[in-house]
Amino acid sequence: MGARAFFWVTMVAAVAFSDGISSAKAAGKAVDIPSQEWSFQGIFGTFDRGELQRGFQVYKEVCSGCHSLNYIAFRNLVDLGFNEIEIKAIAAEYEVEDGPNDDGEMYSRAALPSDRFPAPFPNANAARASNGGALPPDLSLMAEARSDGSNYLFALMTGYRDPPAGIVLAEGMNYNVYFSGHQIAMAMPLAEDGVDYADGTKATVAQQARDVTAFLTWASEPNMEQRKRIGVMTVLFLLIMTVLLYVSKRRVWAAVH
């Protein structure tokens, strides 16, 4: 009797906790973020390599002018389906600072696969100075650093609108339905056919937003596929083991009951 009631109250408590936590996370966001279908959602979800490569192209050609990607190295691009030679070639397009050399001076050299993506600005102050006082955040963890990150990123990039009547935008601000407070310093980053996809995909704004969201989701957690794969095996293993333990327990206790 008591035990059963205890169970139900615990369950209700768990639901209440999760509601409390999620509502706490959602606080401050006026608009609900619409959910999209993603190839990487669910416990069997994986990344779509084509989508990742297109998203990388969008990052490279559009975002990287202002946003760094500090925690991703060129070698990580192997996850996107590039081979070693391609990765070397991609890395070589970038210059990184190295040194000091024997004369004590820092010098630039072509990037190697082991290097991380160079940041567009040397420091936060330089970034602010070039962006009207606003700091373009690092994008490596963007999909995890925002609640419901992937859906939020897609919504943000496709959420630019003309401000509704009566709303006066501050200097240099843009109106975005999904940004907290609706006024965002970043101008609409994506344009129709803003990039030229190698695989012939039509580069609509929605398509680019989708691709770069997938890319940034991967960048937030490059090990996601390994995590889910190991997770499925672990849970299956534990299910079988627990059934065996249950049968053992029943047998051991048979003499007592």
Added chain:
Amino acid sequence: MAESHAGANRRDFIQVASTTMGVVGAACVAWPLIDQMNPAADTLALLTTEFDISGVEEGMSVTIVWRGKPVFVRHRTEKEVEEARSVDLDDLPDPEVDADRTTNPKFLVMVGVCTHLGCVPLGQKATDPKGEWGGWFCPCHGSHYDTSGRIRKGPAPSNLSVPPHEYISDTVIRIG
């Protein structure tokens, strides 16, 4: 006991199965805990180092870093090559022909770690003591290496090791 013979067998099976799964499970848990101590992906990304030797003039030595260890690159003079090649192998504690130690006889590439106890031998700078055979000298316990980096005298058991390296162009070597 009231339990039938078949029941006892089934119980054995269950016990063996659960124990086996427990052992397998424990091993699966142990592996990540051990493997995390192995070199991480960013460390493994630095397994090879590329170096442009065109700036190293004759008689000059350069120390570069490969896998966190110093690698000596010496552009040897004619005289040094001559000395290294004319040695009688019977005089060597660790006999090795100079030609086996270099791809290009002009450039000697080797790990600058004494084979005795891991100190870095002197001899890279012009002002360094170079030992009795004009190569390298380890100050820790007095090992002398010749112009081919072979041990000649002192406690070190073997020659300075030559890392795997290849010329990927006329002037660029890849070590590792």
Added chain:
Amino acid sequence: MSGPNFPNPIVRWIDHRLPIFTLMHHEMHEYPTPKNLNYWWNFGSLAGIVLVIMLVTGIVLSMHYTAHVDYAFQSVERIMRDVNYGWMIRYIHANGASFFFIVVYIHIFRGLYFGSYKAPRELLWILGVVILLLMMATAFMGYVLPWGQMSFWGATVITNLFSAIPGIGDWIVTLLWGGFSVDNPTLNRFYSLHYLLPFAIVGVVVLHIWALHRFGSNNPLGIDVRGKQDSIPFHPYYTIKDMFGLGVFLIIFSAVVFFMPNAMGHPDNYIPANPMVTPANIVPEWYFLPFYAILRAIPDKLLGVIAMFAAIGVLFILPWLDRSPVRSGTFRPIFKVFFWMLLADCVLLTYLGAKPPEGVYVILARIGTFYYFFHFLILLPALSIFETPKPLPRSISQPVLGSGAAAAAAAMPKENS
């Protein structure tokens, strides 16, 4: 000595000089345990296992972590991205903290319902509350280590609680910080203590188990074990039952670790700490929320802090507040109702802790806080006097004997011979 006769000569040789095997045999094998424990009694040993999981993963993480404000965040990201299985170990550790509290909170409410804190187990209970306090300190300091936004601002807010102490408050806060704001010295000492305190927890756990084994486990009926027929040896009965419970736990735990590892975390902690910008709303980890709600419910800073600490402090004197001689809530009709109200109250406070402190939430939090203290300080002492408990069974085996005496007797040849 009636020591066990070990077949292995090496074991015998060691045991003769250091009777550690005899001790283990007594305390983990033949240790007589009431035979009627239900599954709520699984959570004690489960908590011990989670503690071990936390220690092992924590030691491993510390092999890669750098406790410096400039490197802490990126060293954690290196663990997540580059260290072999680093993501798995960190997700286990981060979610393990939450699961540790889930397990321990269930363990505590089990003790509350079945009166496990009553004589002669008062000290056992008090040691448990000490473990809870140490866990909270450890969890709080561990959450600071990744040096994300929530780490930094959580550390700032919680250390500022001490500034409420009159006269010396500011001095204490400066002492805790090692500076004039939460900064590198703070991170370093938190790391040091986060590594130390779990071993203090292990020490108190040993005392907790020692005190437990003095009188043995309480049981769902709350009556004493009257003889051999009421108890069974710990092994194999409770070892196998605990193993099964562990399996169920690990399934749930793994599902969270592998499929929703960030669900119990806060996205803001994936933003590196920025001492110049406070996140829009700071929320502690869920296991602190009821205490956070009590803190905010009281409009006075000092009284709020006192109430928050008193919420745990009151547990220390619980054995002397509830004077009813009947342990188990099963036989206390009025107590039982109020127990569920207390649990509901704690759930409510948890919910409110995550809500902004405004409007109806403040009023509800005040009612919840009032009930919490009313329950312990007024209601339980009053119930001890006015409540009429239901009649207790004569012994643990009586209900069993009443229904199937022959079967039970056949199952216990040892006791009957």
